[in-house]
Amino acid sequence: MWYNLRVRMILLGGSYSMHVSQTLIFALIQGITELFPISSVGHGVLLPYLLHWPNVQANPAFLPYLVLLHVGTAVALLIYFFRDWLTFLVALFAKDSKSSVVAKRQRIARKEFILLVVGTIPAVIIGGLGAKKFASLFATPRIAMIFLIVNGIILILGDRLLKRKGNRNMDDLNFKEILIIGVLESLALIPGFSRSAMTMIGGLMYGLRYEAAARLSFLLATPVILGAAVKELPKLHNNHTMLAMGLLGGVVAGIAAYASTWFLMRYFKTHEIKALRPFGYYCVGLGGLVLIYSFFV
Template identity: 45%
Template sequence: MTFRQAILFSLLQGTTELAPVSSLGHGVLLPLFAGWTGVSRNTQFLPFMVALHLGTALALLLFFWKDWWSLTRDTLLSLFFSSRGGDRPETRKNARMMGLLIAGTIPAAVLGFLLEKKIRILFSSPAVAAAFLGVNGFVLILAEYLKKKGVSGSLGQLPMSRAFIVGAFQSMALIPGLSRSGITMVGGLLNGLGHEEAARFSFLLSTPIIVGAGILEVPKLFRQGAGGMLHLAVAGGAVSFVAAYSTTFLLMRYFRSFETERALAPFGWYCLCLSVVAGIWLALH
């Protein structure tokens, strides 16, 4: 992988990871369109891409640092220091929110651990990525029509069982072409959340999954003797961080502005169009 290729992958990943358009799907199709198929078949490609995800995770942690600080602090207060403010309503609310995040993280964490090898096979298939990008687009559009009209519920009202269901939606993003943020937002919308709350829950849910994937994959860069790839991963992670932070800022403003509109539909149509283009490309090549 050249430095130019690494930067392009990083910009693409940082921009599309949090948008509901599937960074994995784009990461598979970029080598196809650019003629870099040898790069994507390299055994160090997936660890490199996960290193880029760590840049995304750092961007999410920085953007939502106040949320994570409050959630962690109040959960500890609620569990161990009830006599020192742990029984306050706001503290209990944040502790419950942490419980929702844990419940929502379980499905993707378990399935990711069990299906790691199969994911590697799917990751190298442009046909699968193209097909599921189309599925992703269709689901985003359909969800806007199926969501409850006039409902904009809050996370504080979300039952624990429904948080688990939203997490199950997130686990579908293990398939390249299905967007983690998009499919998780769909789960949130279908369970009564508004666009902004669904996006916030999606971003918070994705953070531990992305960090966990990095902890598992990045060490493989060292074990495989990828000294040259390591400096590309560091540079790419920095680029991915800047792109992801900017994208998060813009998306949160977007979903806040279009709370009652079909905000996911434009992303859905984009995915459908890209799926068709990729399908035609594969058929002609």
């Protein structure tokens, strides 16, 4: 049967056999948790721990598979926000329209694109300097669950501390604000912290509407996820087995990511108050339960 097929990776001088079913489950969880504000890296540490799989994320042999999961997620985001990215490109290279309405849209698109570039800088710098160090330092189940609980508390308190509904859009942000949001995004290097949680909280802190904060979060994540994946793509050669499994996982992760984005954009459009609390309660509950469990096994 297909679920008995295995992929063998050389790990720490030995080997680890990975079921196709495991690769698909991992891809599905990755695609969902990358966009939901519940930490994909934290769940990546948690899943092997609870299901008694070796935690192989930081191992070079697992890299081709993980890279292609990120490619799948990034492609899903590019497809979902295709019109936004196309609008940015057209506005950058097109002449100003004589129509005041169109010219205003062009100015907004240009500013939003520049904001995304500026907001990506902290993640590029911090990620480039310390991504592997963060992953190896904090990638244990207990530590990841502690940070997942902290992530949940931030979501809950962030919702509670908002005194009024935001009314700003992405183009209303200034460069200082987007830089701070970019720094917050970099916290996602720590397993347990969520990229979308941190960027959404940052956006809400500066008065964005929930829908606008979600849009900013997903647009900001796209170049970061894609860039990290492209950086590692040259390492995929001569690993045809993991490449094949990675392509399958990438498709699954991409479909899950697209469905997650579709759901979340509609969710935040219709929930402008207390929208992050359910995710916060989930993080605190799951992190607490697993943390307690870890002391008895």
